[in-house]
Amino acid sequence: MEQTLSRQEASEAVQNYGWRFLLGTLQTSVRVGSLAQATGVAADAVAVCGDDADRHLRVDVRPDRVVFTLQSSDRAAITTRDVELAHQISATADRSGLLTEPETGTGAPRSVQLVEIAIDALDIAGIRPFWKAVLGYTDEVGAEGPEDPLIDPVGQGPAIWFQQMDRARPQRNRIHFDICVPHDEAPRRIETALAAGGRLVSATRAPAFWVLADLEGNEACVTTWQGRDG
Known part of the structure; x- marks a missing residue:
């Protein structure tokens, strides 16, 4: 059964997968090398979300990155299903040799906000x-x-x-x-x-x-x- 999560629960559930909790959403940014690659990464994410894509997933496709946002739109909140989809999208990106983990250190580009x-x-x-x-x-x-x-x-x-x-x-x-x-x-x-x-x-x-x-x-x-x- 799909359950709504608290801020703490949502953050902890996705932290190790490179996602971050922001204002009632889960977000991650995947670095890519071209717009063609970006659209492919986005298509893979939509496919892995299946029928839940329209209700949970938003995608911002750019030539250098793809930003994924997850939220249960009918609740304007994070649920256990959003967490499951975050894990699946991260696994799909990893199989393509891409990372959802934000870069760190001085001078690193910002991840999501x-x-x-x-x-x-x-x-x-x-x-x-x-x-x-x-x-x-x-x-x-x-x-x-x-x-x-x-x-x-x-x-x-x-x-x-x-x-x-x-x-x-x-x-x-x-x-x-x-x-x-x-x-x-x-x-x-x-x-x-x-x-x-x-x-x-x-x-x-x-x-x-x-x-x-x-x-x-x-x-x-x-x-x-x-x-x-x-």
Whole structure:
């Protein structure tokens, strides 16, 4: 029977197969040498998923990589079936001499990430319909309330979520980016951002998120799945 998994359960179930848990999805990136090879890798993954491909799998095919995303679309969550498919896709890639394990070390290319835009608001229910309309976004499955996040129905743009303010803060930017990265890549991402002129504003909620800012005070958060349960 297909069961929904917690963040911890989902992450641990795929960690050793090169997949990472990001914002309710499992993702991995496979490096390839050509678009022809990429389409072949994608086709192999679709084949191994069988009838479950349409409900669970999304594929981004590029000449240098293929990014796989797994999620049970009818639940907007990770289930035991998503984990099974991740293992099967990794095994299929391995038989082709390809790796789903992200590269590590200084200078290594980033593996996978998801970007969210956070909008500070005094009246979330009042501004949410505007952003939904102007972006052509929709509600996530099971999140249709007047203050819930919005998503791109075709998966091209970042998710939008709304942060409740208790008073106006004109001295601070009202829109900031949340960059959700694999939990084991967060320290490297923060280190490079600080080396590039950024500063650490707050780490009080780490490892759920670190607040960083550029030289002019514009903020961005590096986030992970950790530290959000309990």
